[in-house]
Amino acid sequence: MSRPILARIDPAAFRHNYLLAKARAPQSRAWCVVKANAYGHGVLRCAEAVRDVADGFALLDLAEARILREAGFTQPILLLEGFFDVEGLLEAARLDLDVVLHDESQLRMLEATPLPAPLSACLKLNTGMNRLGFPAEQCPGLLVRLQQSGKLAQITLMTHFSDADGEGIDAQWTRFTAQLPAGMPFSCSNSAALLRFPQTHGNWVRPGIMLYGGSPMPAALSAESIGLRPVMTLQSRIIATQTLVAGDTVGYGSLFRADKPMRIGIVACGYADGYPRHAPSGTPVLVDGQLTRTVGRVSMDMLVADLEHLPQASVGTPVVLWGEGLPADDVATSAGTVSYELFCALAPRVPVVQAGH
């Protein structure tokens, strides 16, 4: 038998979450954001789950876009960072991709390169995130220039919010709408804005994390309360147990010290599988379907679960690290990170299986 860790991906849950996102923005089309190999879930697997209902897909890698086109997906596919050189621009045109235009260098390439057919583009304005985008106030001049280029079939105005999951969007929204010509298509909403700020929905929303069953603001709103279902369940088994007496320590650095006799289970999952090494003692973990906690430092291939209330647990007992029965948000919060990072960090060595198989 091989090492017992695996990631189970539930396509039906992904589909449910996408349809929920669409229901929360009923006037808009929804880019199904599948960048970073669908946040670690597998781009083709996720796309297949929504093949007949997806309005479009958004990602960064030409290679991932090619995978979708070769698999027969005919929906619009948006390159969220656009193209990086003329070759990329031509390949985007060949694959009939939509491109984000966020920088002067891209406009120059677009203007200078003959294309087989006009492209659809999102013109990205920087309204305060200060990552990608033209200064918002340049919008009128840019629109004139793009129209004059003759290279675009359609232009959507776009921005990205820095605090849709927290303080809010007021300043950025004001700066954006000041530039938005009446009737022009626009796209602004990540998952958090989709759920909290319906005025930002526009023509295309851009849900990502919610499609994978993560809450964009877990401190305020659990994934379950939004109606989202977990898509990835990272599961493994206990491969050894130890019985400690008071004063015994666990793992590297002896970070955990038992203050009474206790039993612990060694779980085949470590940071080389993508489990966060900085998850402290006390991070939630499910053993045999029951909530318990980790103890000691996460090592490369193993972590340790407290078996205090689990006398039946022994070698072979199933463990869920996150997913079905244990929200990834709870593990992420304990580890001081976000579910996005847990999902994306799933290591290539972890076998992935589809739920129901």
Ligand SMILES: *Cc1c(COP(=O)(O)O)cnc(C)c1O
């Ligand atoms: C990743 C990304 C999204 C999706 O964000 P979530 O917080 O995962 O919903 C939306 N828009 C852009 C530009 C992105 O890069």
